[in-house]
Amino acid sequence: MIGTLDVDIRPGSGLGFFELGSSLWNVLDLLRSLPHVFPQVDIKYDVDSSVTTPVVLHIRPHLDLLFSGHHQRLHTICARRLRDPHPPLIVRYKDTVLSSAEEVLRRVGVSRTFGPTYPGDDLRYPGVWFSFDEDRIGEGIKAPNPRHTEDRMQEVKRVIVSQKGPEGEERDALDEVLNCPVMHDDIARAIVKVHTGVTLYQHLPRAEPLHIRLGSTSAQDLVCDLGPPLRTHYKEDDRMSIHSTTKDNEEEEDGDYFYNYFQHGIDVLISGSTHTCKKIILHTNIPGTPLFQRYKRCLWEIEGRPEDDEDDSPPRMKFYDRFESINHFLSPRETPPSMVLDRTDDDDDLTLPNPTTRLMGYDGIVLEVTESGHVVTVNLF
Structure with a gap:
């Protein structure tokens, strides 16, 4: 039996377990760890624009969590059906119980607790x-209400928590989340340079960029910069070696292993002999694909060559750009041959909108692309 759900309101900051600015990956991971508290969660998004669509987590029956479309950050929290007893909901503000099975939240109660506001x-x-x-919630924060009444006993049906904009202004539901402390340990951008590596920029103000360089960055460097990986996985799948252009005596040595940074959306393949970086994989975390929710979204940008030595803003393609544009950016004259990959081969019961992807190979980089033309992963080697 599910117990009473007791949540506290933190204006501009959060509600109960949930903190504004948290990533979709972190929140879903939290919900998975608390099935006795949140037994049913529905994920809603626009299948036609799954890379940039806002995502709504509907936690039956009381909570809706709205995540921004690009950065997948918790933007708005809505508590609803305050009187639904399955399970009972208690809403608090500081030391005051606003709503419970015994206490009906009304206009007069809000005014007594929070004070006057604009009509x-x-x-x-x-x-x-x-x-x-x-x-x-799906209609946006500023949806109009044709009725106008100030009945002091009017019952509150929903409580909505969102970030405070400049000078206390309301923020649109489609805006990205403002930088806040819960984001400071996360990666804000990952700048990809083919044949070189990746430069990582954190949300933490004034933090120095972190560099992962192919053939140079060591396993120890990664632990110092990013902390220990959530998992170390020893490479066993050699099915791609049949496509290798190296001679038999030059094939990859045994003992290579991955550092899996699920919390950053990054995998790093490390040489078993030199313990330096051999490959970097960046994940886009697209809803409806087999890899969704295994990794946090990495906001990668593939950087091209600057036009001249004085060009300090070289062209870049970003994680939300369509494959056609990225392909022209990497290979203007032709599209490389592709291989088909179905990550659901081993799971007959899994049905997804984008189960099959294509691996598109270029010099120093491989893109995994969905049937709808979105890039799921970027592989640097």
Whole structure:
């Protein structure tokens, strides 16, 4: 039996277990670890634009979590069906119980706790607002309400928590999340340079960029810069070696291993003999693909050659660009041959919108591309 769900309101910051700015990967990982508290979670997104679509986690029956489309960060939290007893919900603010099985949250109760605010159909305060309408999170934060009433006993139907904009302004539901402390240990951008490696920039203000260089960065360097990996996986799948252009005596040595940084959306293949970086894999975390939620989204950008020595802003292709554009960027004259990869071969019960991908190989880089033309992974070698 599921117990009472007890959540506290933190205006502009969070609600209960959930902190604004948290990544989709972290929140889903949290929900998986608490099945007794959150037994049913639905993931909703636009299949036609799955790379940049906002994602809504509907946690039955009380919570909706809206994540931004590009960065996959928790943007808005909505508590609804406050009186639904399955399970009962308690909503607190500081030391005050606003809503419970015994306490109905009404307009007058909100005003007593939070003070006066501007007139309107909803009660809006910096970082939190109270609505008297039923569910409408998918229609955006600023959805109009044709009715206007200020009945002091009117029952609150939804509580919405979002970030505070400049000077307390409301933020649009399609905006990206502002930088906040919960993001500071995460990677903000990953700049890819073919044949060289990846430069990582953190959200933490004034943090120095981190470099992963092919053939140079060691396993020890990675641990110092990124911390220990969440998993170390020894390479056993050699099916791609049949396509190798090296001679038999030059094939990859035994003992290569991966450092899996799921929390950054990065894998690094390390040589078993030199213990230096041989390959880097960056993951886009696209809903509807087999790799969704195994890795946090890595916001990668493939950098091209600068036009001249004074060009400090070389051209780049980003994780949300279509394959056709990236292909022209990497190989203007022709499209390379491709190989088909089906990651659901071993799971007959798994049905996904994009189960099959193509591996597109270039000099120093391989892209894994969905049937709809989105890049799932970037492989540097």
